[in-house]
Amino acid sequence: xxxxxxxxxxxxxxxxxxxxxxxxxxxxxxxxxxxxxxxxxxxxxxxxxxxxxxxxxxxxxxxxxxxxxxxxxxxxxxxxxxxxxxxxxxxxxxxxxxxxxxxxxxxxxxxxxxxxxxxxxxxxxxxxxxxxxxxxxxxxxxxxxxxxxxxxxxxxxxxxxxxxxxxxxxxxxxxxxxxxxxxxxxxxxxxxxxxxxxxxxxxxxxxxxxxxxxxxxxxxxxxxxxxxxxxxxxxxxxxxxxxxxxxxxxxxxxxxxxxxxxxxxxxxxxxxxxxxxxxxxxxxxxxxxxxxxxx
Amino acid sequence: xxxxxxxxxxxxxxxxxxxxxxxxxxxxxxxxxxxxxxxxxxxxxxxxxxxxxxxxxxxxxxxxxxxxxxxxxxxxxxxxxxxxxxxxxxxxxxxxxxxxxxxxxxxxxxxxxxxxxxxxxxxxxxxxxxxxxxxxxxxxxxxxxxxxxxxxxxxxxxxxxxxxxxxxxxxxxxxxxxxxxxxxxxxxxxxxxxxxxxxxxxxxxxxxxxxxxxxxxxxxxxxxxxxxxxxxxxxxxxxxxxxxxxxxxxxxxxxx
Amino acid sequence: xxxxxxxxxxxxxxxxxxxxxxxxxxxxxxxxxxxxxxxxxxxxxxxxxxxxxxxxxxxxxxxxxxxxxxxxxxxxxxxxxxxxxxxxxxxxxxxxxxxxxxxxxxxxxxxxxxxxxxxxxxxxxxxxxxxxxxxxxxxxxxxxxxxxxxxxxxxxxxxxxxxxxxxxxxxxxxxxxxxxxxxxxxxxxxxxxxxxxxxxxxxxxxxxxxxxxxxxxxxxxxxxxxxxxxxxxxxxxxxxxxxxxxxxxxxxxxxxxxxxxxxxxxxxxxxxxxxxxxxxxxxxxxxxxxxxxxxxxxxxxxxxxxxxxxxxxxxxxxxxxxxxxxxxxxxxxxxxxxxxxxxxxxxxxxxxxxxxxxxxxxxxxxx
Numbered sequence: 001x002x003x004x005x006x007x008x009x010x011x012x013x014x015x016x017x018x019x020x021x022x023x024x025x026x027x028x029x030x031x032x033x034x035x036x037x038x039x040x041x042x043x044x045x046x047x048x049x050x051x052x053x054x055x056x057x058x059x060x061x062x063x064x065x066x067x068x069x070x071x072x073x074x075x076x077x078x079x080x081x082x083x084x085x086x087x088x089x090x091x092x093x094x095x096x097x098x099x100x101x102x103x104x105x106x107x108x109x110x111x112x113x114x115x116x117x118x119x120x121x122x123x124x125x126x127x128x129x130x131x132x133x134x135x136x137x138x139x140x141x142x143x144x145x146x147x148x149x150x151x152x153x154x155x156x157x158x159x160x161x162x163x164x165x166x167x168x169x170x171x172x173x174x175x176x177x178x179x180x181x182x183x184x185x186x187x188x189x190x191x192x193x194x195x196x197x198x199x200x201x202x203x204x205x206x207x208x209x210x211x212x213x214x215x216x217x218x219x220x221x222x223x224x225x226x227x228x229x230x231x232x233x234x235x236x237x238x239x240x241x242x243x244x245x246x247x248x249x250x251x252x253x254x255x256x257x258x259x260x261x262x263x264x265x266x267x268x269x270x271x272x273x274x275x276x277x278x279x280x281x282x283x284x285x286x287x288x289x290x291x292x293x294x295x
Numbered sequence: 296x297x298x299x300x301x302x303x304x305x306x307x308x309x310x311x312x313x314x315x316x317x318x319x320x321x322x323x324x325x326x327x328x329x330x331x332x333x334x335x336x337x338x339x340x341x342x343x344x345x346x347x348x349x350x351x352x353x354x355x356x357x358x359x360x361x362x363x364x365x366x367x368x369x370x371x372x373x374x375x376x377x378x379x380x381x382x383x384x385x386x387x388x389x390x391x392x393x394x395x396x397x398x399x400x401x402x403x404x405x406x407x408x409x410x411x412x413x414x415x416x417x418x419x420x421x422x423x424x425x426x427x428x429x430x431x432x433x434x435x436x437x438x439x440x441x442x443x444x445x446x447x448x449x450x451x452x453x454x455x456x457x458x459x460x461x462x463x464x465x466x467x468x469x470x471x472x473x474x475x476x477x478x479x480x481x482x483x484x485x486x487x488x489x490x491x492x493x494x495x496x497x498x499x500x501x502x503x504x505x506x507x508x509x510x511x512x513x514x515x516x517x518x519x520x521x522x523x524x525x526x527x528x529x530x531x532x533x534x535x536x537x538x539x540x541x542x543x544x545x546x547x548x549x550x551x
Numbered sequence: 552x553x554x555x556x557x558x559x560x561x562x563x564x565x566x567x568x569x570x571x572x573x574x575x576x577x578x579x580x581x582x583x584x585x586x587x588x589x590x591x592x593x594x595x596x597x598x599x600x601x602x603x604x605x606x607x608x609x610x611x612x613x614x615x616x617x618x619x620x621x622x623x624x625x626x627x628x629x630x631x632x633x634x635x636x637x638x639x640x641x642x643x644x645x646x647x648x649x650x651x652x653x654x655x656x657x658x659x660x661x662x663x664x665x666x667x668x669x670x671x672x673x674x675x676x677x678x679x680x681x682x683x684x685x686x687x688x689x690x691x692x693x694x695x696x697x698x699x700x701x702x703x704x705x706x707x708x709x710x711x712x713x714x715x716x717x718x719x720x721x722x723x724x725x726x727x728x729x730x731x732x733x734x735x736x737x738x739x740x741x742x743x744x745x746x747x748x749x750x751x752x753x754x755x756x757x758x759x760x761x762x763x764x765x766x767x768x769x770x771x772x773x774x775x776x777x778x779x780x781x782x783x784x785x786x787x788x789x790x791x792x793x794x795x796x797x798x799x800x801x802x803x804x805x806x807x808x809x810x811x812x813x814x815x816x817x818x819x820x821x822x823x824x825x826x827x828x829x830x831x832x833x834x835x836x837x838x839x840x841x842x843x844x845x846x847x848x849x850x851x852x853x854x855x856x857x858x859x860x861x862x863x864x865x866x867x868x869x870x871x872x873x874x875x876x877x878x879x880x881x882x883x884x885x886x887x888x889x890x891x892x893x894x895x896x897x898x899x900x901x902x903x904x905x906x907x908x909x910x911x912x913x914x915x916x917x918x
């Protein structure tokens with residue numbers, strides 16, 4: 001057949017010697033490892049500074065008191081902690097139910113076009129700069145209601161959380177095997193009961209994980225708060241009518257002041273914020289590990 | 296150019312699990328040797344140990360020797376071994392972002408060959424040997440993935456022989472192809488063995504009977520046991536008068 | 552008693568033995584006969600035997616009504632999400648409208664920011680946003696690709712989780728922390744060591760000149776690079792994982808080294824996905840506020856000197872918002888800026904998603 005007509009075989013000698021190829025290989029792999037170290041550099045540097053300087057400035061006063069004139073030692077950022085807690089609570093109320101219900105839609109009810117569009121725009125929402133989201137809420141709630149407020153800030157954070165919660169929860173719901181749904185339907189349960197009583201509880205741990213991570217993310221957001229809550233030096237729990245403080249906002253406002261006392265307190269606040277985010281993320285991971293669906 | 300492969304007391308492990316045990320056989324030069332046996336008995340694992348692809352799996356190890364013309368492949372650099380021992384896989388895997396030409400000469404380029412004239416010569420020679428020159432000679436720019444299954448597999452064969460290996464390993468090369476492509480490739484093997492030593496794993500006994508000169512039969516005695524070489528002999532003898540009763544039972548379809 | 556049903560048909564209705572683990576830790580095994588029940592419920596056949604019918608009554612009356620309400624509820628929330636995007640766009644343009652009405656598109660290419668005289672132009676800010684983001688991409692993408700290749704192709708299994716976790720840690724740290732760190736730690740390093748070096752070695756390009764104070768587009772680019780690194784790495788990693796192992800094996804069988812197999816099999820296959828990851832990183836960098844506002848210098852000007860203080864859209868808004876004047880169009884100008892940013896990041900993000908989705912579709916995955 002054809003092979004017989006192939007003719008004389010052309011000779012070739014390998015030009016690139018094996019040694020050089022292996023050397024290139026080693027260098028390439030070394031560079032990749034270097035990239036990993038390079039990425040860790042800023043992380044390690046940041047954590048080192050935060051822990052060192054933050055721990056030094058951290059005290060009960062700092063955590064519990066409101067700011068005081070620097071000459072008195074600066075006071076603290078207790079009002080910012082309280083503010084952050086309030087804002088996150090509102091954000092959770094806004095973002096979590098909406099997000100989880102959207103996730104339920106995407107995983108259980110979405111058909112064809114609408115489903116694809118919703119999922120696509122949910123992805124798009126994650127890409128919107130948080131400052132922009134904040135400005136929109138500024139227009140909607142601050143201008144309309146006449147003042148900066150915790151409500152505005154909480155809503156802004158909630159809207160930022162929304163797509164994260166939706167996508168994360170949807171992934172968890174999709175992990176629930178169809179056989180469970182079928183079993184419920186086979187027992188005669190209507191679809192909504194199957195969803196609420198079987199599917200969601202099975203995915204519950206994963207959904208909680210997704211939500212905790214979203215809250216951790218929201219707790220670090222500063223830009224939207226600049227334009228919705230403005231920040232404050234006083235304790236307040238009012239949801240409307242007055243600006244409120246928040247931890248990341250406090251850090252921003254203090255870190256740029258040429259006052260060493262304020263800067264020290266900013267490090268302490270950064271330590272508190274990072275610790276909070278890390279603890280939350282760890283918690284989310286631990287909870288997530290306990291989530292198992294077996295077939 | 297082709298050499299014989301001597302396998303001595305070869306056992307293959309994945310971690311603690313022994314997949315293939317105590318294989319000793321000599322694969323003759325310029326021959327097509329078929330390895331047959333039921334699924335999951337280690338045929339592919341054995342094949343892959345011949346060009347050291349088996350050790351790409353983390354935790355894989357071997358005991359024993361595989362001698363290519365007297366030299367243990369495990370004593371050489373694996374990259375060098377794989378140039379001498381080529382492989383064609385069950386599912387055709389041409390590089391989809393490369394043209395036919397680029398696919399065929401991919402191995403040559405790895406070795407630093409840049410001379411365009413030489414590359415074209417080798418490409419033509421390999422494609423002719425693989426029986427593809429008439430179909431594709433004028434269309435060397437076609438994307439590798441645009442071909443039919445049978446063409447892709449013959450492209451992979453051309454790619455493998457372009458680097459001028461001594462041994463060509465084929466892991467169920469026709470199982471994903473239609474009967475016509477299968478026949479074309481089987482015809483090819485008969486020609487290729489003039490230049491290469493060919494080892495083909497196949498679960499299709501009739502194919503083994505058609506194309507091979509020698510046949511090795513592998514199987515697992517019991518679940519959890521490693522695969523073992525049961526019988527290795529001339530193809531004609533294996534299929535008409537096998538010495539081992541297990542071989543006989545497999546050939547006559549009583550299991551597998 | 553109930554007649555035994557014939558065995559379920561192949562295909563739909565395979566017999567199931569399922570253990571449902573509900574949060575109350577109740578273990579219930581659904582027996583085979585229930586599947587037969589579903590068979591009969593779905594197929595138009597003879598009515599169920601009496602015992603089976605009682606199972607149906609578990610649903611209770613109004614099952615259909617409950618279904619409809621619930622469906623409306625979840626669909627409504629999902630559609631509301633779409634509405635949200637529309638609201639975002641509308642709000643921004645409404646609040647920017649006075650300035651749009653007055654200046655139209657000239658705002659976009661004018662280079663001025665004069666509050667007392669009420670004249671505003673976005674050009675310097677747009678350029679600053681773009682340049683700092685491009686610097687971030689140039690710095691972050693090679694490192695991110697290096698990390699993801701390391702994780703998918705090189706690292707032994709036990710090393711993957713720790714490195715992954717560290718990269719996730721990087722992603723978890725709030726940007727305000729990195730901005731703060733950038734100001735107090737990075738800026739002095741840039742001013743004392745890196746910038747002089749850049750001036751010495753690359754000054755001939757005209758891009759790096761004295762005087763410099765550490766705060767600059769370049770420094771902002773560095774901090775942004777740290778911020779976008781995790782997401783570019785995460786997406787690239789997904790893209791590389793999707794490359795079929797067939798391809799790598801083909802390369803190895805030809806005698807390729809590990810790096811050669813990456814160059815031959817993994818990278819070409821992932822081209823579209825990598826571009827998508829890069830574009831996504833760019834979009835993220837453009838929208839970042841806190842990473843830039845500390846270190847960019849906040850001086851709206853366009854110069855070719857990358858080491859001079861600059862400004863970006865987000866930094867400008869963040870810095871001037873608190874003291875914005877109630878007269879004049881300053882607030883409108885800030886919102887106009889936000890509208891521009893919204894559009895740009897929207898386009899970039901959509902492009903990126905399309906690229907990344909296309910790769911997974913090509914590989915046969917379903918997203």
